[in-house]
Amino acid sequence: MGRSEEIGRIGQSHHWVRGNVPLCSQCMVCGQQCGSQPKLCDYRCIWCQRTVHDDCMGGDLKTENCDLGEFRSLIIPSNYLWAVKQLKRSKNVDYMKLIASMGRNWTPLIVLANTRSGNNMGEVLVSEFKGLLNPLQVFDLSKTSPFKALQLCSILPPNSAKVLVCGGDGTVGWVLDAVDEMKIKGQENFIPQVAVLPLGTGNDLANTLGWGAGYAGEVPVEQILRNVMEADSTKLDRWKVQVTNKGYSLRKPKVMSMNNYFSVGPDALMALNFHTHREKTPSLFSSRLVNKAVYLFYGTKDCLVQECKDLDKKVELELDGEKISLPNLEGIVVLNIGYWGGGCRLWEGMGDEPYPLSSQTSIVTTKRFTGET
Ligand SMILES: [Zn+2]
Numbered sequence: 001m002g003r004s005e006e007i008g009r010i011g012q013s014h015h016w017v018r019g020n021v022p023l024c025s026q027c028m029v030c031g032q033q034c035g036s037q038p039k040l041c042d043y044r045c046i047w048c049q050r051t052v053h054d055d056c057m058g059g060d061l062k063t064e065n066c067d068l069g070e071f072r073s074l075i076i077p078s079n080y081l082w083a084v085k086q087l088k089r090s091k092n093v094d095y096m097k098l099i100a101s102m103g104r105n106w107t108p109l110i111v112l113a114n115t116r117s118g119n120n121m122g123e124v125l126v127s128e129f130k131g132l133l134n135p136l137q138v139f140d141l142s143k144t145s146p147f148k149a150l151q152l153c154s155i156l157p158p159n160s161a162k163v164l165v166c167g168g169d170g171t172v173g174w175v176l177d178a179v180d181e182m183k184i185k186g187q188e189n190f191i192p193q194v195a196v197l198p199l200g201t202g203n204d205l206a207n208t209l210g211w212g213a214g215y216a217g218e219v220p221v222e223q224i225l226r227n228v229m230e231a232d233s234t235k236l237d238r239w240k241v242q243v244t245n246k247g248y249s250l251r252k253p254k255v256m257s258m259n260n261y262f263s264v265g266p267d268a269l270m271a272l273n274f275h276t277h278r279e280k281t282p283s284l285f286s287s288r289l290v291n292k293a294v295y296l297f298y299g300t301k302d303c304l305v306q307e308c309k310d311l312d313k314k315v316e317l318e319l320d321g322e323k324i325s326l327p328n329l330e331g332i333v334v335l336n337i338g339y340w341g342g343g344c345r346l347w348e349g350m351g352d353e354p355y356p357l358s359s360q361t362s363i364v365t366t367k368r369f370t371g372e373t
Pocket residue numbers: 013014015045046047048049050066067068069
């Protein structure tokens with residue numbers, strides 16, 4: 001198959017839509033500003049985002065091949081999805097050719113947004129990313145589960161996909177658990193790399209990976225896509241935490257996955273209180289600043305310390321099968337990452353090294369943002 005044919009197979013022409021041209025756009029034909037009149041005028045291609053005056057629009061532009069613009073390496077073209085559908089029942093060899101035709105630099109991005117995080121920022125992001133990418137690659141996690149959304153990876157070239165999780169650390173954990181499920185179901189070759197756009201409070205994982213503590217619309221979404229394209233990957237240890245009763249008990253051990261840290265004692269109680277209150281009166285916790293203040297308030301309550309007295313006598317801690325002797329303190333925090341409790345750096349200014357955590361359970365590749373942090 002010739003190269004031009006390969007491109008022709010996936011190639012698609014511009015998709016011009018009249019109006020909705022962003023201010024300060026430039027006409028791709030005459031180079032002058034367009035979209036400046038206060039009426040429905042001029043055209044924008046929904047794939048490459050190029051803009052053209054009504055008067056400059058010609059027949060050539062309507063049939064010209066669209067290169068999908070700046071974000072072509074992240075976009076999943078509709079024609080690709082159509083071709084996969086056609087090839088589903090045909091021989092594997094055609095499918096391999098289709099994949100090869102997309103080129104090696106194609107790293108399609110799946111956006112998973114928690115629309116319940118960070119006020120209505122999640123909703124804003126869903127609509128903005130749908131405008132810049134194929135709407136079919138942008139998912140609202142209140143409507144589609146991460147595992148279901150990640151099934152899109154299985155029709156993309158192996159080891160090519162990236163995922164941008166828009167939400168808090170809890171949302172990231174939810175997506176990483178879905179990635180684990182993909183491994184269990186034999187989809188190792190389709191596991192995506194994970195990038196994070198932190199929303200709301202308590203984004204310690206995102207902070208550790210260099211994605212910042214919280215996004216509230218400070219930079220345009222185009223810049224976020226550029227950051228995703230430029231990011232390096234890094235590996236993250238993930239732990240399985242099992243809680244068992246020491247005495248005779250019919251209760252099954254509780255097993256959880258840990259990405260950031262786990263804690264027992266006043267700190268844990270503080271987080272639990274915070275969570276319970278937020279569930280009860282969400283309106284009170286709508287601002288990130290208020291959230292932080294409330295978190296701090298819970299942290300200073302002396303009664304929490306009282307409730308967690310003699311913890312070292314009640315709890316036994318084992319890491320990697322090794323029993324850890326607990327100091328006579330009020331609480332225990334086991335860290336996997338550098339940030340803790342919504343932006344504190346625990347390891348700074350401390351003489352003692354934390355317990356060295358070794359690699360354990362599944363390892364997931366995450367993305368580190370190399371630019372400014
Ligand atoms: Zn175009």
